[in-house]
Amino acid sequence: MLVYVLPGTLESREDDLDLLWEAGATGLEERGGLIRAYFSERLELEGPLLGGEWTEEEDRDWQAAFKRDLRPVQAGRITIAPPWLADEVPATQLPLIIEPGMAFGTGHHATTRLAVGALSNLDLTGKKVLDVGTGSGVLAMAAARLGAALAYGVDIDPLTIPVARANAEQNDLHAPQVQFEEGTLNAAEFAAPADHSDLSNQGYDVLVANLFAELHDILAATYLLHLRPGGQLILTGILEDRLDVVQAALSREGVQDTAVELDGEWALVTGRK
Ligand code: SAM
Incomplete structure (x- = not known):
């Protein structure tokens, strides 16, 4: 060169x-x-x-160097690995295989790890989980691995949906358990996934969103519309110095039992409707 x-x-x-x-x-x-x-x-x-x-x-072959430097990422009970490191997932962990570089959500960002860790702390067996801003589909897929009966991922960016669907296929996760659709939470645009139309009335057990503080503020009231009473909210993508924006929004909407977890400059907030 x-x-x-x-x-x-x-x-x-x-x-x-x-x-x-x-x-x-x-x-x-x-x-x-x-x-x-x-x-x-x-x-x-x-x-x-x-x-x-x-x-x-x-x-220097940057692509090869990047691949060589990647390691599997452990978050709670889940380990996320690229396809060529699938064998390195410990037998005690639940594996998620994600091809890096296609959409946000390979587990290498602190916010993804925080959210997977928070999902992992819950008993999701038979639960219905909504993942807002699904990107690679990582959080919905993690929820399904952890036993959710429905993991529904939506994203405003249409390019992410085929990527999330391909990732789900690679992980042997299928509809109706795992579904992805382009969209966001606005009532007009939001449709319950196929085979789960009853959800419009009942609400989800868990809503997870890795977005950013100001968007959580805007969407806070809508999040609650999609959660059943007592349902769990998991929000990340929040820089620690913007945490007050999210905490104020959750307090305004009457969210209970809020707790914060930090990883470097990033925060995750959990709460209950
Ligand atoms: N969920 C993945 C994770 O945790 O690694 C990806 C999170 S990535 C930081 C945020 C994703 O949210 C992007 O894919 C983006 O397109 C999507 N997004 C941004 N604004 C949105 C909105 N208003 N509604 C739905 N998705 C949105």
Whole structure:
């Protein structure tokens, strides 16, 4: 890999960047006060304007490096692993196999781990669980592994739904137990999953949502509409310094028994309707 390294930052040398692109650079990055311009062949770039040096560096296959560095992730009773590490899931753990990189939710983010851990603390046997913002489907699938009779994931981003469905297939989780649909919680858009139309009246036993503090504030009242009395709320995606927004929303809506768990800068809040 050929790199032309020149002093400066992308900002301070903005005017020179066009020269590099025009000369055929395939990529530019800034590291430690130096600009690194990647080329497929060595060129005459010795103009006084640039003043850089050519270096030849070992090629790095970033995809391979990323895969090599990935480890299975344990959260409560569940271990999430990519397909090529499926054999490394301890026999004492419930496995979830997720192909990374397709949608948010590989278990490598603290918020996903917090939510899987919180689901894992509940007895979900025969329960109905709604996962709002399902991404890869990880939380709905975790709920199903933990014994939920229905794990229903919705996401506003249509691209996530085929990914979540493929992940469920890979984990041998099927409808009617596990279902995914594009959508959010607005009454007009929200439909109970197939074979579970009675849910519109009864409400779910558990609602889990890994979104962000301000959205939890907006959706708090709607969450409660979808929960049965006594149902469990599990909210994450909350930066610790935005925790007060969520706590105020839950107190406003009369949520009981709230508790907070932290992982680094991320928080998870649980409560009961
Ligand atoms: N549930 C996965 C997890 O815990 O790893 C993914 C969480 S990811 C942080 C948030 C997901 O919520 C994204 O897939 C995004 O498209 C979805 N989302 C954002 N706003 C939403 C909304 N209003 N209703 C439903 N889904 C939403």
